[in-house]
Amino acid sequence: MVQNILTESELPLMVVRQEALKHNVATMAAFARDHGLELAPHAKTHMSPEIAAMQLEAGAWGLTVATSRQARAVRGFGAQRIILANQIVDPVGLRWIAAELERDPEFEFLCFADSRAGVDILRAHAPARGFRVLAELGHPGGRAGCRSVDELLGLVGYIEQAEGVTLAGVAGYEGALTSADEVRKYLAQLQEAVEYLRVKNPILTVGGSQWFDVIGRDLVAVQATVVLRSGAYVSHDDGFYRERTPFNRVDGELRPAFEIWAHVLSVPEPGLAIVGMGKRDAPYDEGLPIPKRAGLTVVKMQDQHTVVHGDGLRPGDVLAFGISHPCTAFDKWRTLPVVDSDYRQVGTLTTHF
Template identity: 40%
Template sequence: MPVNTSASGADTTAPAISAASVAALTEVRLDWRHKAVPATASGTTHTGFVASGHTLADLQTPLLTLDAGAIRGNADRLASWCWEHGVLLAPHGKTTMAPQLWAEQLNRGAWGITLANFAQLRVARQFGVRRLQLANSLTDPHAIEWVAAHTSAEEPILSWVDSAGTVEVLNRTLASGQAVLDVLVELGAPGGRTGARSVEEAVAVARAIADSKHLRLVGVSGYEGSLAHTADDAGLAAVRGYLAQMRLLHERLHAEGLYGAESVIVTAGGSAYFDDVVSVLAPCIVEQSDGGPRVDVMIRSGAYIIHDDGFYRGISPFSRDGGDPFRAGMHGWARVVSQPEPGLAILDAGKRDLPFDEGLPRPQLIGPVLGGAMEPLTGAEITSVNDQHCFMTFDAESTSVRPGDVVRLGLSHPCTAFDKWTIIPVLADTNGDQSVADLIHTFF
């Protein structure tokens, strides 16, 4: 897999992220700003906290933890899969906004990091991420000017364009300078999110890009995940039909000679349908030759490195194919603060602590103390969440739940889990060795 090519095709072996900037996070001093850190550790550095041999038992609820083994395994798995299939990976960094985890992905050969907005681009550049993709259109003049000042052949920032109006905004903002931005034309679909709504509209946008002295067309982009939410026949048919239109768009642009680079990218693929993306778009892959540009297919899966016990567990290709699925790399921990009536317990974690938009947390285990022995919690259900509380129902005749008990929760959707925590403890093994192996810093 070609992991060291820039958008222009130039080979580069420079570090994909600043190791020094990432390492500096270990010197951050912990205090009251970090709700995952116990009060007794205030004033300790990240390094000092981890070196002190803390375990899950030293932490407090509500809590989100990560699983070191699951994260390593998931990262290795998709990196190997991309290599085997000859495709690039530019993980969507907005899932975690954690440079330490970006480094894990980049060090395994990822092309670069994908992000969603201007603020996220600035975080990535601060940590020395060299190759960036903005999976969005630049329409804010401040963002356009910043990207123009921070992109180069050695440190590219790619962005998407889906309308002639966006081309006009870019041209107007860049009119007084000499900057040329690398962009991909985005294909959408009726009922989808962004993107030109037809191949013909996208071709028209590509022609406007080709006519601009400030823009260079370097590929085709899209997002299939907004068109389906299931892995049944109807959902997969919608995804595959859309991807076929992306392929057609690429072929049209290539035939018209609208690409302005020696190396172009066709990119789609979140964490739910990346296998279909590669299956449908693989014919686009072309080695560079005298007859035209090199063409790479790039997926942008981001949630895979954490995975979950909900949405992605049910829809991920590795779950659907009957093989070895990704492992859930995050769990929630909450304490019973009230048991006000039979069959109802109120937990001390809520919307401010745990994700709930792709399914409510799922009770898995219960025990009298955090970090102690726990038993399966069968038949229990989280029925609703408030800002700081969960409502858990259970069978009062067969299950004993008391104030102070700790519940481990399976979670759904890592994209809305990480944003609630500035620091997240990493356990060596959630199901075994519960020592704190690291702390992950986030920048939302």
Template identity: 40%
Template sequence: MQFLARWDNERLSATTRGIPLVDGIATDDIGTRGWRPSRGDLALPALTLDETAFAANRDLFLRWCRSSGVVVAPHAKTPMSPELARSLREAGAWGTTVANIQQAAVLLSHGERRILLANEIGGLAAGRRLGALLSAYPNVELHAFADSPEAVATLAEAARVADRRELSVLIELGAGRAGARDRAAIEATMAAVLAADRLTLGGVAAYEGAVATADADETLRAIAALMGCTVEAFTMVRAAAPRLPLILSAGGSAYFDIVARALAPGAQADGNATIVLRSGALFFADHGIYARAFTALDRRGGLLIDGTHHSAAQSFRPALTLWAEVLSRPEAGLAIAGFGMRDASFDQGLPVPLRVFRDGVEQDGLAGRLSVTRLNDQHAFLNVAPDTPLAVGDIIAFGISHPCTCLDRWRVIFGLDADGVVRRALPTQFG
């Protein structure tokens, strides 16, 4: 299957965005070239990852998890980079989360062996596809979501095709997206799992991000209600599986502190349950929705780590930068930069100019006089304050909002060291 392809010994060329006009360069050799995006060494636009910031975000969040008595299985859908998924696991993540069978196949082919399949996958044909994949990895620990007897039947088919003795099923509670909506649906889903020969109750799960609204108080009430239903469902699952180790899972998203506090008492009282968050985008942070989320978290008290409060807004650092060149200054007050909707996320806010470089030298004060007003396919329209000496050929570093819908536009992102030099290429594997 195509999505099982590996990047081993891959050679990248000018057909890969960001790569200069070279005949071909192995991914392992990228870090030997001394390329700096600020100097124009990359073919722009290009997306880079500040590896120091990413590592700091990783270590900070894992410290918070340990202090809060939870674990994390980072959602791989954000970068779909096996290298980054492995780095998170090696640093202490409990496992990896995926959204579909294709993502599971990519992560399994790169050595991941504990996976949350945090979504329903469809009907019996999908079950057979999952079963075929699992048959190639008989020792993988996989926990899959179900919110109906039909979803359970799909997973039973997967277990049959894979000839697995047991497949763990998490009963998903939901509001605003998938998930069982009431006690009757929970009971019906549980009964289907218990009646299936090859399935076992593995716990409960929910995704709180789907209930968020523009009203902060309403959002908190909706999350509290969903977490209450999740705890109630966990009690039902525990009664049906009195001795099994169980999972209590939530998305984490922008509300990881809230869901951890809501689920902790039940897990602690149970004594044989693990709270598993699925946070993924926060490891990258951003200059938009996550920056706002961290500010809101600080209003709730910030990060409590081993008894000490830390500011989330000051501690998490944006790690992604989009680099583009000024293509045109066609009229006063307007500049056209060489990136667009094919290169950057825009669903949760437009990119933000951060720094401007000319011939590799930063032009202090210029970025603050620019703003992105709109995008089309491959052009960004920038409002330029009067008398701003922005010139054609200047290179602008932009911060983005919403890492998930930015990273999926890129076949390769470039890891930068603390000096802004490219140290490696990180291929992505979006289906």
């Protein structure tokens, strides 16, 4: 008989709800397919071979990473097409990528560039078949990326004349923008940039966690392969992404897959409880954990403790919490039990951060 994992495990414990995980993978794959988009999920969210396999089996075009170390890991997960959605200037990482491209002729790798200096670094480490490059367009106040279409087209001209690199298309990231109007204006610039390219079957890749509904509408006619790099959807959450998911605006839903369970350790004052989980166990950078029991509020997290306001708690009580921000939840745990609706363990996820 399979035991309820919550009664057989030491707490705190973060679990993954199997039904929600499977639902989210299928839902996002269907959205991309129905809107003529490709999906290259951002593996930096989970860094899990088990989830990567689910995403690839659901039809993912490839996997996205942010660093060469992550690229090395997802190659081990079985990815044959990788987007490194970042500038890469690390010589050690570039040497490994170049060697992997030489070793496996079927391996496809793309990375971003937003400057001539960055392109020159790629050229200096390029394998015989070169690096495929996506010219990145940013926006004022954003992180990386050329700050105008004219600047990007100047970089495109430089890439086209350079040996060791091949232009594959254009990249952008809209996730830092705060309104649909801002996103539409930015997407229009990306589409304008693509129209100037002298590239057969260009790629246009965008972020796609908070605004994929706008992307699905506004880029429907662009003459390019549009690739979403959505990541947080796979587990969703009860906080940051619950409030921001495009499924609040269009048909469909994502379901929170994470729960963390912990004991009440102390009730030192009326209405104040100390719970035995902390910053090493649950994310806190984009919102504190969300109690599943009504009437409770998390007000502070420390290394090993969480301060909860609410009545009716006693030492030894077991509480469940949802999380906010999946990207800093997965990295807290090297193994995560996957549970069914009765909290029986039906699988295990491993993470490789």
